[in-house]
Amino acid sequence: MRSRISLALVLSCSAACAAALPPAYAIDGDDPGAWPQILSSIGFTTGTGLPAGIYVVRNSSSTPVNDLLKRIESGAFVIVEGESDLASALGFQATKKRVVVRSIIDHRTPGLSIVWEKALELPVFTVPKDARIFAVERWTGAPLLAGMKRGNGAALWLAASPGQQGYERFPYILQALTDLGLQPPLRSARLWAFFDSAYRSRVDLDYFAARWRRSGIAALQVAGWHYWERNPEADDYLRRLIAACHRNAIVVYVWLELPHVSDKFWDDHPEWREQTALGQDAQLDWRRLMNLNNPAAATEVRKGLRELISGFDWDGVNLAELYFESLEGYANPARFTPMNADVRQAFARDHLFDPADLFKTAQPDAARMRVFLNWRAALARRMQSQWIDEIEAVRGTRPDLDLVLTHVDDRFDTRMHDLIGADAAAVLPMLAQHDFTFLIEDPATIWNLGPQRYPQIAERYRALTDRRDRLAIDINIVERYQDVYPTKQQTGTELFELIHVASASFNRVALYFENSILSPDLPLLAAAGASVDKMDQAGGKLVVSSKLGVGIPWTGPATVNGKPWPIRDDRTLWLPPGPCAIASAPGDVPLRVLDFNGTIRSALPTAKGLELAYESTSRAIAVLASRPARVEVDGLPLAGTAGATLILPRGQHLLIIE
Numbered sequence: 001m002r003s004r005i006s007l008a009l010v011l012s013c014s015a016a017c018a019a020a021l022p023p024a025y026a027i028d029g030d031d032p033g034a035w036p037q038i039l040s041s042i043g044f045t046t047g048t049g050l051p052a053g054i055y056v057v058r059n060s061s062s063t064p065v066n067d068l069l070k071r072i073e074s075g076a077f078v079i080v081e082g083e084s085d086l087a088s089a090l091g092f093q094a095t096k097k098r099v100v101v102r103s104i105i106d107h108r109t110p111g112l113s114i115v116w117e118k119a120l121e122l123p124v125f126t127v128p129k130d131a132r133i134f135a136v137e138r139w140t141g142a143p144l145l146a147g148m149k150r151g152n153g154a155a156l157w158l159a160a161s162p163g164q165q166g167y168e169r170f171p172y173i174l175q176a177l178t179d180l181g182l183q184p185p186l187r188s189a190r191l192w193a194f195f196d197s198a199y200r201s202r203v204d205l206d207y208f209a210a211r212w213r214r215s216g217i218a219a220l221q222v223a224g225w226h227y228w229e230r231n232p233e234a235d236d237y238l239r240r241l242i243a244a245c246h247r248n249a250i251v252v253y254v255w256l257e258l259p260h261v262s263d264k265f266w267d268d269h270p271e272w273r274e275q276t277a278l279g280q281d282a283q284l285d286w287r288r289l290m291n292l293n294n295p296a297a298a299t300e301v302r303k304g305l306r307e308l309i310s311g312f313d314w315d316g317v318n319l320a321e322l323y324f325e326s327l328e329g330y331a332n333p334a335r336f337t338p339m340n341a342d343v344r345q346a347f348a349r350d351h352l353f354d355p356a357d358l359f360k361t362a363q364p365d366a367a368r369m370r371v372f373l374n375w376r377a378a379l380a381r382r383m384q385s386q387w388i389d390e391i392e393a394v395r396g397t398r399p400d401l402d403l404v405l406t407h408v409d410d411r412f413d414t415r416m417h418d419l420i421g422a423d424a425a426a427v428l429p430m431l432a433q434h435d436f437t438f439l440i441e442d443p444a445t446i447w448n449l450g451p452q453r454y455p456q457i458a459e460r461y462r463a464l465t466d467r468r469d470r471l472a473i474d475i476n477i478v479e480r481y482q483d484v485y486p487t488k489q490q491t492g493t494e495l496f497e498l499i500h501v502a503s504a505s506f507n508r509v510a511l512y513f514e515n516s517i518l519s520p521d522l523p524l525l526a527a528a529g530a531s532v533d534k535m536d537q538a539g540g541k542l543v544v545s546s547k548l549g550v551g552i553p554w555t556g557p558a559t560v561n562g563k564p565w566p567i568r569d570d571r572t573l574w575l576p577p578g579p580c581a582i583a584s585a586p587g588d589v590p591l592r593v594l595d596f597n598g599t600i601r602s603a604l605p606t607a608k609g610l611e612l613a614y615e616s617t618s619r620a621i622a623v624l625a626s627r628p629a630r631v632e633v634d635g636l637p638l639a640g641t642a643g644a645t646l647i648l649p650r651g652q653h654l655l656i657i658e
Contacts, residue, residue: 022185023053034166073151091128171492188529216526316402
């Protein structure tokens with residue numbers, strides 16, 4: 001059925017309503033193409049109760065051109081593909097000249113290689129003088145993506161469709177729309193990101209912490225191997241980093257990559273180095289692997305781990321990738337581990353042959369190799385259990401420490417069991433005895449697949465555990481080794497679709513890593529991470545329902561479900577999970593929480609302040625509009641309160657602030 005937007009509907013919303021209600025999108029024609037995936041990736045919806053404000057015209061339109069032009073003047077955003085009467089009326093005229101397009105330049109990242117998998121022959125267009133050209137054909141400079149503001153609205157023109165997935169040709173369509181004034185309707189503040197200080201050694205940490213938080217990041221996973229040994233300069237940097245993150249409502253985890261400990265540990269202890277199947281020291285890529293099955297080595301690492309955790313104000317520990325090399329498995333003996341003497345002797349005691357013998361022939365004995373690969377995976381699981389126990393022991397004195405186990409996926413790509421010893425089915429039952437988040441890492445072998453792999457991955461893991469709330473996904477934002485188009489690294493619409501689909505499938509989405517995210521993507525990460533079940537209008541109110549809570553653009557006092565709502569800053573109203581009906585309020589509350597990185601269960605203003613019920617797997621951080629006079633958690637005074645930033649205990653609690 002053809003969808004139509006009447007001019008009356010666009011104009012029907014009052015000024016106050018327009019400030020509160022996000023625009024819906026509609027697509028003229030029977031074939032929506034990829035536009036639903038593109039627009040929904042940053043939160044736009046086709047909600048029938050919302051004012052229509054985004055209109056996609058694909059080649060031709062059933063709506064008169066003059067009506068479309070009036071809609072733009074009245075505030076609508078119109079997107080037009082290719083050659084059409086509307087494109088001509090806007091000033092995008094096709095000439096007789098043709099150009100074969102295979103590679104393009106986007107002016108916001110001119111150095112980025114953008115290559116189309118399939119070349120297209122397109123007309124060369126002239127563009128209106130007031131248009132801003134966003135992207136051109138690489139060799140001729142022919143315009144391919146452009147837009148301009150007209151009246152209260154804007155138009156975006158594409159020389160061709162965006163492709164079947166929505167990102168095959170123009171990675172930065174959504175950035176172009178925001179450049180023209182379209183703002184996303186939702187924000188998340190729940191993303192995690194990995195951080196390596198080697199890439200940020202001399203930076204303004206307060207600036208970066210504020211930028212991370214604006215991008216929706218709630219937790220930073222900080223590379224701990226740089227701080228394994230005490231160093232005054234490095235220690236000072238880390239303390240300043242943690243403090244800057246806490247001021248911006250970001251919690252900080254120490255990210256461990258055992259059996260890599262640190263470069264100095266490797267240099268100081270050659271006798272404890274892991275060995276490959278060729279009997280070489282296991283320095284593989286950047287990791288220098290140690291033999292944690294050696295009792296003396298394990299004792300020393302336990303000591304260092306306790307010192308690292310106790311020496312800094314961490315909020316959690318991320319025990320990452322504790323299994324073996326390599327992604328080529330036993331086919332590459334130069335990278336295959338563990339083959340140290342302790343492991344070989346332990347295996348030989350059980351199975352009466354040395355696993356090193358498997359690599360003395362060009363074709364290893366298949367039955368014996370199967371025995372060793374299964375034993376190797378079981379060893380990885382035992383090591384994970386042992387080091388989780390070690391961190392649990394530290395929790396005895398640091399009960400607010402959260403724990404994350406980052407584990408490569410072996411359910412979607414089942415080869416990971418044999419290649420690196422990963423076995424999620426054996427590890428997940430530990431959730432019954434231990435409190436941790438199971439962070440599933442995309443293996444490099446499937447980085448070329450599209451966003452729809454995430455619901456499939458989620459379904460396979462949900463079948464393995466009742467603790468589905470503790471499942472999370474890690475997206476690697478790096479150059480891929482496969483032939484991928486249009487960019488080697490995920491960026492723009494592809495990245496937003498990945499994050500958005502993953503956020504609908506998992507309670508947490510982590511990004512590896514903050515330094516690899518391209519700068520044009522940062523402003524829209526928070527929108528991509530937002531996931532709602534419903535966004536509509538009912539009874540003059542905006543109705544939003546989400547599983548995990550979400551932020552919406554808002555200015556001024558508000559009520560949520562008929563009660564004054566105190567969780568907002570000057571730009572965003574932060575909502576709890578569940579259905580929420582939002583409306584303007586006549587007066588403000590006594591005290592506002594500007595930012596909060598836990599899950600809000602309820603918030604109620606009182607005569608002097610507010611009551612806030614929350615839960616959080618890590619410590620929670622609340623940033624208040626003003627310094628409080630009194631803070632209680634579960635009826636007891638909060639220790640160490642200073643300033644307007646509160647660091648709160650993990651778990652479920654009732655907070656009273658006056």
